[in-house]
Amino acid sequence: MSFKVLDDRAGQVIRTSKLATVEMTCNKASAAGSVSQRACTFCGSRVVLYPIADALHLVHGPVGCAAYTWDIRGALSSGPELHRISCSTDLREREIVLGGEKRLEESLRGLITRYSPKAAFVYATCVVGVIGDDVAAVCKRVEDEVGIPVIPVMAEGFRGTKRDGYSAATRALLELIGTGNIDAIGPLSINLLGDFNVAGESWIIKEYFARMGVEVVSVLTGDGRVDEIRRAHGARLNVVQCAGSMTPLAKAMQEKYGIPFIRVSFFGIEDTAHALYEVAEKLGDPAVTRRAQELVREELGKVLPALKEFKKDLQGKRAGLYVGGAFKAFSLVRALRQLGVTVALAGTQTGSKEEYEELQAVCDENTIIVDDTNALELANYLVEQDIDVFIGGVKERPIAYKLGLGFCDHNHERKIPLAGFEGAVAFAREIHATATSPIWALMPRKAARVTAAKAKAVSS
């Protein structure tokens, strides 16, 4: 049976061509019955706020939403680890009938007493939106009583897509930003938006900026602290790494505080160098630019030999990738090209029309590009495009492995930092370890090819 994309998903799968850029249908609700790889509005808000380590994160609803997001991201903290526990109001039938406000209020009081957080986020889940709890009123009441910010995150799962969850997180963060003292912040200062310190990546990037003499006022939200976020409005530039989740916040801060923003990526050596240069340029201090150049030269000297070694083995391999936001996709296409690897399948959960145009421009001809795809499409295109290594998250992993091809986790659960210059080497090592593993020669897909090639050699 030949593969056909669902009618409901027409326009969400395109093939790149030199002749024309195609407009992607995107940013729409997942088609019913499609088995999307994407979650919900709640998920969008939860992933963004999750790394704030000294805040209480209380999921208001039945227990599942909290259970599935317990310790779900490898977002590291250098201090408190409140973000790694899972708190739920665990609503039961009684609250569904009578309302959950009382339970929410008691839970908040109890948890705040027990854990002494610097702030509390209350995530409203689907049923809360239906039973009509006044979450904002409860938060306000508790906030007045306990004296820490208690912030409602109105991200009921049905309210939209994961992107709408990003907006809900933005609104929550804006409650904190602007409430801290910024007197001590100098002119060479930035916020890093959309780095979540997965496997310690924020620390790598912060170290670069320290060497350049640039102050990082706050990271939103990697290794996040409430007091740092409160001061974020004092920075002179917003550097947006995960553009999908953080562009709304950057735009809001530009409007409200006049802070300009740039979109960058710290994945791959090209993009990392470009990001550092661009920050230096925007800050307008020649000394910073000079230090950035020195840093890039020094780091490249360390990593280029290793990358060249990996490239020898990887030249000509074909990769597929499915990631959250489009900016990571652009970076990965470039980083893989640097390693001699061609991307022949690329997709995102939350890309915008403009971003898909750029993705088409970045990719080679005949690349398949998918928006909010599903398991069957991915499986089909992995085979059709003859992919050697697939880059994605946990839900994509078994699809690759089941077909006997390599996989690299570039999502929440990765334990190895893949950002910055050293991250580029780690990424190359990961791709190398999976793409050149000797086990694939044993797998039926490859083994059949070897047999066929041998038979052909004998007959000719």
Next chain:
Amino acid sequence: MSCATEQDAVHSTSGEATVNPCTLCAPLGAALASAGVRDTVPLLHGAQGCATYIRRYLISHFREPMDVASSSFGESQTVFGGESNLHRALDNVVRQYQPALVTVATTCLAETIGEDVGRLLRSYDERRSTHLPVVSASTPSFKDGHVEGFHAMVRALVEALATQRGPQIRTVNILPPIISPADLRHLREIADAYELSPTILPDYSETLDGVILDHYCPLPTGGTRIEEIAGMPRALGTLDLTLTGKAPRASAVLTERGTATKILGLPIGVRACDSLCDALAELSGNAMPAWLEKERGRLLDAYADGHKYVFGKRVAVYGDPELVAGLAGFLAEVGARPVLCATGARNRALQDALSGLPAGSVEEVLEDTDFGAIEAACARLKPELVIGSSKGYRMARALGVPLLRVGFPIHDRLGAGRLLHLGYRGTMQLFDSVVNTLLEAKQSSSAVGFSYL
């Protein structure tokens, strides 16, 4: 033995909120049960996230593809009802998967807005020219957890599909709780050894522990065939290994439809395995096969070799009620003390299931609990070993006590699907693991570093 307090009976035992849940939501159990029926796609009626989160959770454990569809509610479905989305979802699932069966489980959202799924499915059927078999279960997580959701879907499957009447056939029905694919395979092996072809419902031993493929199959091979389910009332008997509390059992439906049911604990430990084998011997008229007799003997031999290492050891056990009860029975049988038995399940079945254990071996039972409360209980009871899912790792680490990983979920080790807990063979593996975990703790904390233990 103390019981959960009145307060706890209303809610979890961490106090005002649930901290680190020891349960998943009901639709996860329903989806997992559905994965054990051949050519079946589970569909969750509600917002998209439920299906995606559940897939991710199950994939991290089984390391296998696990497709769960969703009717993907938006705001308008939440306000006006999800009929058209459910119909569209069914259409798209059929288009993509050509399933033999679709199961529909309700999410909290669908239940809260009062969706009448039965009516929506009837209207779907009227619209279609061909009949699509669909089985639905009501699985709101403000009521139930994954254990209850699993039981609810199995019962719904039996109710809807196990309808054949007629002369007896030489089969046995086995209704397991959530166990590993390796356990399911071993149960089949044992029943086969008594020359009783078993109908195990559900049986995800192949679908969630499959072989490598050269091309992708939308539906994994394996699972109980719908025709097998249909024939369940004609079996020689039903062995029900579940604990459902006051909730109705799937086996009760089969009893009504003419087959006798025996309710057994999970076969962990010599006595529990003997009960299973006795039941199979009685149904089949066959004696225990020689190889199984040998495995039994080997297990007893291992008990003799290792009994002193485990005697009097204080152990905390947590997880699904059937597994906890089975493990507690096994631990007591070898002279260890399951001082804490805890489950996040809400069906209040565990306490009763433990009543047969020697007095004093269990000191505390927690039901409808969370890891916050389990950790507090461990601090009081001071276990020397913790046995349960990987979700207790941080607790065990904080307590400085070794953790033996069993059951579901295991998210930080490879091979969860291949862990064998059941039968004489599985018990032997468990016993070896218990002893070796204790020995390793002893060895690594010893200044001498003995090379013989």
